[in-house]
Amino acid sequence: MNTQRIGAIFEKDLKDFMKNMMLLTMPIIPIILSLIYSRLGGDEGLPVPMLYLIVGVAFSSVTASSMMTMMAEENEKKTLRGLMMSPASFMDIIIGKSLVVGLMTLIALTLSLLFIGIEPFLKIQVIIGLVLLFLFFLFLGIGIGLFTKSVAATSAYLMPVMFLFGFTPMMGFLGLEEDSIVIKIADLFPLMQLINMHETESWMSMGVVAIWTLAAAIFTYICFKKERTDD
Amino acid sequence: MTGFILNCETGKSGTLPPISLSLNESSTTAIYSDTDMQAELIDAIQQNRNITVFNRKEGLYDRLTVMDNVTFYHKWFGCSVPLPEILVSFELQMCAKKPLKKCSQSEMSRVYYAKYFMMNPHPMVFQEPIHGVDIKTINTFINMLKKVADNQTPALILVSNMEHALLLSDITYKLQEKGLQEMEVDTGEKDEIIPETEPASTLTTAKLFKIPAKIEDKVILFDPMEIDYIESQDGKARIVINHESFSLDSTLAEIEKKLEVYGFYRCHRSYIVNLQKVREIITWSKNTYSLRMDNPAKSTIPLSRTKIQGIQDMFNLK
Numbered sequence: 001m002n003t004q005r006i007g008a009i010f011e012k013d014l015k016d017f018m019k020n021m022m023l024l025t026m027p028i029i030p031i032i033l034s035l036i037y038s039r040l041g042g043d044e045g046l047p048v049p050m051l052y053l054i055v056g057v058a059f060s061s062v063t064a065s066s067m068m069t070m071m072a073e074e075n076e077k078k079t080l081r082g083l084m085m086s087p088a089s090f091m092d093i094i095i096g097k098s099l100v101v102g103l104m105t106l107i108a109l110t111l112s113l114l115f116i117g118i119e120p121f122l123k124i125q126v127i128i129g130l131v132l133l134f135l136f137f138l139f140l141g142i143g144i145g146l147f148t149k150s151v152a153a154t155s156a157y158l159m160p161v162m163f164l165f166g167f168t169p170m171m172g173f174l175g176l177e178e179d180s181i182v183i184k185i186a187d188l189f190p191l192m193q194l195i196n197m198h199e200t201e202s203w204m205s206m207g208v209v210a211i212w213t214l215a216a217a218i219f220t221y222i223c224f225k226k227e228r229t230d231d
Numbered sequence: 232m233t234g235f236i237l238n239c240e241t242g243k244s245g246t247l248p249p250i251s252l253s254l255n256e257s258s259t260t261a262i263y264s265d266t267d268m269q270a271e272l273i274d275a276i277q278q279n280r281n282i283t284v285f286n287r288k289e290g291l292y293d294r295l296t297v298m299d300n301v302t303f304y305h306k307w308f309g310c311s312v313p314l315p316e317i318l319v320s321f322e323l324q325m326c327a328k329k330p331l332k333k334c335s336q337s338e339m340s341r342v343y344y345a346k347y348f349m350m351n352p353h354p355m356v357f358q359e360p361i362h363g364v365d366i367k368t369i370n371t372f373i374n375m376l377k378k379v380a381d382n383q384t385p386a387l388i389l390v391s392n393m394e395h396a397l398l399l400s401d402i403t404y405k406l407q408e409k410g411l412q413e414m415e416v417d418t419g420e421k422d423e424i425i426p427e428t429e430p431a432s433t434l435t436t437a438k439l440f441k442i443p444a445k446i447e448d449k450v451i452l453f454d455p456m457e458i459d460y461i462e463s464q465d466g467k468a469r470i471v472i473n474h475e476s477f478s479l480d481s482t483l484a485e486i487e488k489k490l491e492v493y494g495f496y497r498c499h500r501s502y503i504v505n506l507q508k509v510r511e512i513i514t515w516s517k518n519t520y521s522l523r524m525d526n527p528a529k530s531t532i533p534l535s536r537t538k539i540q541g542i543q544d545m546f547n548l549k
Contacts, residue, residue: 008306012292012299019294019330077290082283082350083307 002092009096013070017100022151023066027108030058034112045117048198049169054116056191058109059133060158060166064141067101068154071145087228098138105134125201129194132209136190137165139216146223168192235354235385239275247271248410254354254385259376261388261400263414268406269389273358285347286358287340291331297338298327301345310349320378321345322371337368344375354385361395366513373399373517393462397499397533398521414501440489444470444477451477455493459508459526461486463501473526496541498522498534512542 017023034054037046074080074093084090109130113121121127144157168191176183186192190212197205239250247268254260264272276282292300301323305314318324321341326334331342340360347355361369376399379386390396396403396414403414441452453470461468461483468479468486479486487497494506504522511523513531520534522542534542542548 004309005307008303011306012295012303015295015299016292077293078288079290079292081289082346 001088001095005089005092006096006099009093010099013097013100014103016070017066017104020069023069026065027058027062027104029061030054030108030112031115033057034115038115038117045120048120049172049195051113051116051120052191052195052198053167053169054112055109055130055133055194056166056168057162058105058112059137060162062108063101063105063134063137064144064161065154065158066104067097067138067141068145068148068158069151070097070101071142072148072151072154075145075148076150094142098142101138101141102134120198125203125206126194126198129197129206129209132206132213133190133194136209136213136216137161139213139220140165143216143220143223146220146227165189165191169195237276237354237387239272239278246408247275248406248408250275250406250411252387252404252411254387255402256383256385257380258401259380259386259388259399261390261396261403262406262411263390263393263396263403264406266391268408269358269391272389272406276356281352282354282356283347283350283352284356284358285343285360287343287360291339291342291346293332294330296328296330297323297334297342300331300342301327304346304349308349308351310351312349317345317349320371320374321348322367337364340364340368341371344372348375348378351382351384354387355379357386357388359390359392359395360388361399362390362392369398370516373515373519377517393501394521394531394533397501398515398519398531440493442470442479442486442490444479446477453477455490455495455505456507458495458505459524459528459530460505460532461490461495461503468503471530473528496538496545498532498538498542500535502532504532506542506545 037050037054040046080093083093110118121130140161144154144161148154148157168186168189171183171186174182187196188208190209193205193208193212196202197209234256235254237250237252237254239247250272252260252262262269262272273284273286277284292303295303298318301317302314304310305317310317315324318327321344323338323341323345326338329338331339334342344360347357361372364372376386388396388399390399405412405414441454442458443450443452445451453472457472459471459473461470461479462476463469463483464478466482468481468483470477470479483497483501483503487495487503490503495503496506498504504524508525509522510525512534513521513523515521518536520536520539521531522534524530524532
């Protein structure tokens with residue numbers, strides 16, 4: 001690992017982020033959504049699943065999507081050719097990009113949570129949960145970004161990620177029965193586990209989210225190995 | 232750093248001969264070949280993973296400005312030369328604030344040069360580095376080669392244009408199916424022995440003089456004034472008229488004798504140029520010279536250091 005290189009990538013991608021309309025519009029989505037929801041809530045505040053819906057949207061549309069887009073663009077334009085002299089320098093690129101994505105997610109999430117009321121989230125346990133969730137989406141983004149060859153293809157991969165992991169609380173509105181298999185499976189998803197944890201303060205749910213994050217990390221590692229051996 | 236030995240096995244299609252070439256660390260080597268042969272050679276070179284070939288095919292960050300791009304590569308490669316010096320030596324200071332997507336091809340090429348220079352691979356291999364760029368950019372490239380030689384990094388240039396090969400390199404090889412062959416180096420001192428021809432006969436027929444060239448079974452007669460320049464290939468002269476070339480049966484020395492009276496000048500060991508059609512005399516920074524022709528192709532012909540005096544005398548230049 002080389003901090004100078006990580007710094008170089010961070011600086012370059014931050015400048016690029018500011019000039020890329022496709023990336024720049026993504027953080028606006030959760031902010032606008034939270035503005036709309038804050039009008040709906042009234043005085044007693046929004047129910048917890050709605051709060052986590054905003055969190056899910058922020059993570060999927062900012063973290064996963066910008067990571068995928070940034071990596072896919074480098075793949076598409078072959079800008080990384082000649083930059084990667086060793087696997088170590090590849091790690092530098094990913095870390096540098098993750099820092100940019102992390103910064104953008106933090107800004108988007110903080111702003112949107114400020115609109116709908118940030119107080120329920122100012123607890124250590126909740127913050128740890130959010131960090132785990134961030135890592136989960138980040139790993140997903142990196143993994144998918146590794147094998148997408150064009151920016152256009154990322155939207156196809158982004159959709160399932162967004163609907164499955166970002167909009168999980170919406171599953172309840174599908175009109176399915178409480179004990180149907182779909183709801184049971186959806187309840188195991190990271191976002192539902194975090195809602196559960198928020199309401200019951202059980203560390204059990206945290207463990208499930210940690211397993212999800214670990215799985216995403218393994219997925220990223222497999223994609224990375226596959227990419228390395230391909231070329 | 233020391234020199235580098237380049238070894239290439241026979242190519243897949245079999246046309247590429249096995250090559251073993253040792254690159255000197257303080258001089259620039261060029262290999263001149265046709266484009267098919269060049270592509271095979273590049274393939275063979277890239278078998279060696281440690282060699283990064285310069286070919287301007289990879290992308291740059293075109294939303295960012297020239298300055299941002301160069302700054303990024305400067306940091307990434309941990310280049311020891313200060314950033315302002317890089318910008319000035321690649322003539323990028325004037326367009327530093329311009330986003331890359333608005334830059335001209337020449338400006339882009341200079342960013343590519345800067346990137347490759349900062350990457351500082353060992354050895355440096357360039358594929359068609361000055362194809363389609365302006366004179367200023369060629370000059371920055373020649374300056375870069377000089378710095379590369381000072382850094383004791385061997386450099387190899389692959390071109391399909393002999394003028395470029397002679398302009399850029401100290402040692403030029405020609406790659407053909409039969410193998411690698413060193414081309415005559417223009418030292419100027421050892422002028423070849425010009426075989427004596429009967430001057431009387433050429434002078435009497437001067438007014439009717441045409442140059443015969445063979446194409447398949449036809450013989451075409453060219454008016455000397457049509458000809459842009461004549462180059463030597465494998466000991467045989469070739470007439471070049473804009474984009475087309477026709478081979479002659481005689482050698483360059485014989486032709487030179489005949490065409491002198493028409494204002495043709497032997498400006499290089501392998502070139503005779505029609506002075507009527509010369510538009511510019513370009514002085515490169517390495518104390519090398521080129522002649523730019525006034526034909527639609529705007530060909531640049533190498534002009535030897537030893538021959539510049541003759542041109543200056545002829546045009547009363549000082």
